[in-house]
Amino acid sequence: MIIQTINLTKKYGKLVALDNLNLEIQEGECFGYIGPNGAGKTTTIKILATLLQPTWGEARVGGFVVGYESRRIRPLIGYVPDFFGAYEDMVVQEYLEFFASAYNIQGDQRRRIVGDVLELTDLGYKRDAMVDGLSRGMKQRLSVARVLLHDPKVLLLDEPASGLDPRARIELRELLKELRRMGKTIIISSHILHELAELCTTVGILEQGKLLFHGSIAEIVRRAKLGTRLQVRVLEQQPLAAQLLLKHPAVKHVEQEDGFLAVELKEDTHDFTPVAQSLIDNKFRLRELKEEEVNLETAFMRLTKGIVQ
Numbered sequence: 001m002i003i004q005t006i007n008l009t010k011k012y013g014k015l016v017a018l019d020n021l022n023l024e025i026q027e028g029e030c031f032g033y034i035g036p037n038g039a040g041k042t043t044t045i046k047i048l049a050t051l052l053q054p055t056w057g058e059a060r061v062g063g064f065v066v067g068y069e070s071r072r073i074r075p076l077i078g079y080v081p082d083f084f085g086a087y088e089d090m091v092v093q094e095y096l097e098f099f100a101s102a103y104n105i106q107g108d109q110r111r112r113i114v115g116d117v118l119e120l121t122d123l124g125y126k127r128d129a130m131v132d133g134l135s136r137g138m139k140q141r142l143s144v145a146r147v148l149l150h151d152p153k154v155l156l157l158d159e160p161a162s163g164l165d166p167r168a169r170i171e172l173r174e175l176l177k178e179l180r181r182m183g184k185t186i187i188i189s190s191h192i193l194h195e196l197a198e199l200c201t202t203v204g205i206l207e208q209g210k211l212l213f214h215g216s217i218a219e220i221v222r223r224a225k226l227g228t229r230l231q232v233r234v235l236e237q238q239p240l241a242a243q244l245l246l247k248h249p250a251v252k253h254v255e256q257e258d259g260f261l262a263v264e265l266k267e268d269t270h271d272f273t274p275v276a277q278s279l280i281d282n283k284f285r286l287r288e289l290k291e292e293e294v295n296l297e298t299a300f301m302r303l304t305k306g307i308v309q
Contacts, residue, residue, distance in 0.1 A: 032200035
């Protein structure tokens with residue numbers, strides 16, 4: 001594994017930002033880190049980026065321990081914070097060459113690498129543009145270009161799509177997909193859950209500093225699925241239809257929600273044909289009946305309580 005935390009804990013006075021976090025991320029994974037504001041996502045990423053020291057516990061990147069071997073970790077990582085910073089009176093080319101020189105990349109090699117990352121991030125046509133005149137989406141892509149200069153193994157992205165318009169989000173997502181295909185290990189925190197579902201191989205749900213779940217998208221959806229739930233629409237007399245369904249032996253609970261009936265079936269009931277048939281037999285005109293889809297957003301809402309610190 002390339003990332004490992006063991007009982008990782010971070011306290012700010014009496015506030016516990018991270019509470020015994022145990023996490024393992026394999027090389028080449030794209031790991032989505034989700035949770036409410038104040039859950040501890042940024043704290044985790046800053047510790048992995050060697051910008052914060054844990055109160056106790058341990059974090060390892062590439063086998064090296066944060067705090068004791070941070071100098072060996074920094075060449076392995078690229079950290080993109082949730083804000084860009086101020087770089088006035090610099091054009092894009094100068095900005096990237098400045099950071100390349102900080103990584104001790106010199107001469108022709110520096111110009112070649114800067115050209116390569118500009119092409120990869122589709123910023124070549126902006127090489128002579130002023131950095132502080134770029135849109136937020138362009139600045140985020142430039143941030144990614146900056147951290148690619150030294151070819152890190154691990155990318156740490158803290159809310160990279162925050163504040164971006166739809167086009168900029170799509171472009172950033174496609175760039176991250178390309179980086180994943182290149183074998184980069186990506187840790188990304190975001191509130192845009194449907195995009196994480198498209199991008200990530202695994203996700204972790206954090207709340208009040210505690211890891212509630214870590215696994216694949218399919219596993220989290222399976223865990224959040226509370227039996228079989230149906231969405232039923234009838235053309236008229238919806239309250240009477242709800243009363244009828246409550247009496248059905250396969251039905252556990254019925255609620256009226258925004259024009260349809262949310263029907264929860266009893267455990268181990270997977271065939272809902274008899275439920276539909278009972279409505280038809282009792283002269284209800286059935287407009288729609290479908291099994292409720294559980295996605296990452298639904299799973300997140302069911303597995304978290306919305307508690308912030």
